Amino acid sequence: MAATNFKTENNTFRKLIGNGLTYRIPRFQRDYSWTNEEWEDLWTDLLGTLRTDGETAHYMGYLVLQSTDDKRFDVIDGQQRLTTISIIVLAVLKNIRRLVETGNEADANQRRFDQIQQTYVGYLDPVTLVARPKLTLNRNNNNYYQNYLVPLGHLPQRGFRTSEHLLRKAFDWFDRQVSAYLKASSGDEGKRLAQLIEDVSDRLFFTVITVTDELNAYKVFETLNARGVRLSATDLLKNYLFSVLDRGGETDHELRNLEDRWEATVGRLQSENFPDFLRAHWNSRRAFARQADLFKTIRSQVGSRDAVFQLLRDMEQDLDTYLALSSPEASDWPQDDRRFAGILKTFRVRQPYPLLLAAKRIFDPADFTGLLRATVVISMRFNVIGAGSAAEQERNYHAVAERIAKGEFAQLGPTLTAMRGVYPDDVSFRAAFADKVIRTTDSRNNRVVRFILCALEKHLSGQELDFASDTFNVEHVLPQNAPDGWGGFSNDEADALRYRLGNMTLLRSGTNRKIGAESYSAKRDAYRASGFSITQRLADENAEWTPERVANRQEWMANQATSIWRIAQLS
Structure with missing residues (x-):
């Protein structure tokens, strides 16, 4: 500036x-x-x-x-x-x-x-x-x-x-x-x-x-928001759009109509979420815009009465889809769609939103469900387990969304092919999973680990579990708060291994509390009686718990995960 x-x-x-x-x-x-x-x-x-x-x-x-x-x-x-x-x-x-x-x-x-x-x-x-x-x-x-x-x-x-x-x-x-x-x-x-x-x-x-002008004001808003000062970029954009109509000398009736519809849209989203929705909506239909450039881009392309009302109509069309993605539990989507959207929410992954908004407008229901599942699999491989660039992923998703918006893709098959660039292959995913550490002290991470363990349980036994249930929780074989020397682990080994996925399993909440930080031999009987195949298998195959057994179990988990979270067309 x-x-x-x-x-x-x-x-x-x-x-x-x-x-x-x-x-x-x-x-x-x-x-x-x-x-x-x-x-x-x-x-x-x-x-x-x-x-x-x-x-x-x-x-x-x-x-x-x-x-x-x-x-x-x-x-x-x-x-x-x-x-x-x-x-x-x-x-x-x-x-x-x-x-x-x-x-x-x-x-x-x-x-x-x-x-x-x-x-x-x-x-x-x-x-x-x-x-x-x-x-x-x-x-x-x-x-x-x-x-x-x-x-x-x-x-x-x-x-x-x-x-x-x-x-x-x-x-x-x-x-x-x-x-x-x-x-x-x-x-x-x-x-x-x-x-x-x-x-x-x-x-x-x-x-x-x-x-001196709206663009510089918007840049100030971004700077102040980055420093924790609550300002409303939503209000600024609203003022600009309404000023376009005001300059055109339109009737008060049209201004009131626009204001009512604008307030209805913002009200359903809540004001603090509106900029996120606007960017996802914009990138689902037009050339890619970074958050920092969004107001400048809109101002350059929305300068007439027709353009203002077209933007409003387009936002209204995408609003229900965005709300279903961000709050799937309240949507009327089919069960599978709600479940996949809920997983994305658990992962806190929003990069696919422009792609999904574009696809929802064009794809038939079965292909849209397939695309939702594909974004879950990619998010698991790329975001949760891998350490890929979020910016790279966002641009890849947008490139595909843009082709959908232009009518080049109308079905799932070619869309998946175009998403190959953000799909880690089996070898890369298996290796990343085998080394993954997730600190469950963070509530979001704890939910992610529960999700992973429940998926492994279903893969092993066919038992369908609600990973949000409070009837069971994540058991750390080497306890999170293990006393010094627990099971022969050194302090360095305990620090390195307690949050490895191989050290975690499922256990009923009451049992988990009861066995606490007891020795592995004392825990083993509880594991055998747990009712979870993944936990019973751990007890049956491991007479003792050592750093080597943690690594071996996580290698086994990585192999299962590669089969569970897989897109056949891309693997």
Whole structure:
């Protein structure tokens, strides 16, 4: 990002709001949403700076603005904070007006009122002599803010949106707090209220990031998100798409239609998942886009009314498939499809999603199920056991998805052939499995090991087990917390072998707890009576448990795994 398109500085609220600067919440930015919890936190923090032993300032976080002239700014992130501070100012003005109306130093307080209003709420343009507000809210909130809150008159309560009621409630809440603040001590009330405004404006400060266009704003969002600051790239993209319609002079009816459908889509996904869905959707239909380039790519290709609505229709078409992949337990897919999608979720593998979205639109049900199974097998070989490059895998899946989207592939056979590049062959997979270590202290890893052991049990005995069941768990023959010298293992050997797959088997939960860290000879009888063929076999074939027996058993497991997770067409 060029330095000329990006500026960062720390500013107090006074510096932000003064000098003729104005701020506008983009028309389609989300509505005001703060409630008592946020109001109380802000007021408490503010009062903390007013105490003689308190902090001298309160940091309000990042404020992301967009401007081309450094005079008028669009608020990309920070609208809730700016709106609430402006409401605090209005609440103070309301209290000063009461002093004027009751004749309490009326002239002096009227001057204070006028000065504060001009500085922090609005002023007369020196050229046009038209009143210009310092802050303009979005299309759903601005009328209520300008017509009812700013004039400090009667606040009607019927027939308004939820966000407008929140604006009114925020004003009433802060009005009460300011009144209580006045009553807490004696003295010149007008001066104390004016000083409160001075303290608010000088002691609240932001890190202000100013950019010149939507693309630079999006890059800022990515950077801040990488550092743990929660911003909504979803809102930014929404604003851009709606601005495309707004520029075209379309009707309010179409804008409302787009907003309703957009909110329905985001609502079903939950906002934090929307960028992941958008990228999977986009890459299932178009040229590959990295997450870092996604907004730039969309902006370059979606610039007309038709393109905006086409994007929306395409997202709606793919939404159910994406939800079924990410939450298969709640889908209406056939049992096998739900099971395969659930395994991908257990593996935390999402690289196949664009491919599966593309295939779901075109393949017949049997071929789609076959492709789902193939992605499970590849994920087992490539992701869980192997150590392949996720980026390489993602690009391979996308290349196949692109050919499906173009109509080049409509069946499973040629699709599988094109996926050969991310399918580790039998020799490579067997060798990787034979050496695999999976630390089951991590809950995800524990589920993966349970899945592997249950699959081996089914392969050996035909017994179908639910790997998520709590009736059994993973037994570590060499215990995870083995005492020094357990079974003759050195400390180094114990550290190296306790999380090898060859050291793990299945055991009923109660039995597992009972035998704990007992010796192998004491455990062996429990293994024989376990009811699991994989565990009985371990006991029958191993009179003792040594590092060599761990390695030999894992070699046997690797051979079984190569048969279980296999795509005949590619092996």
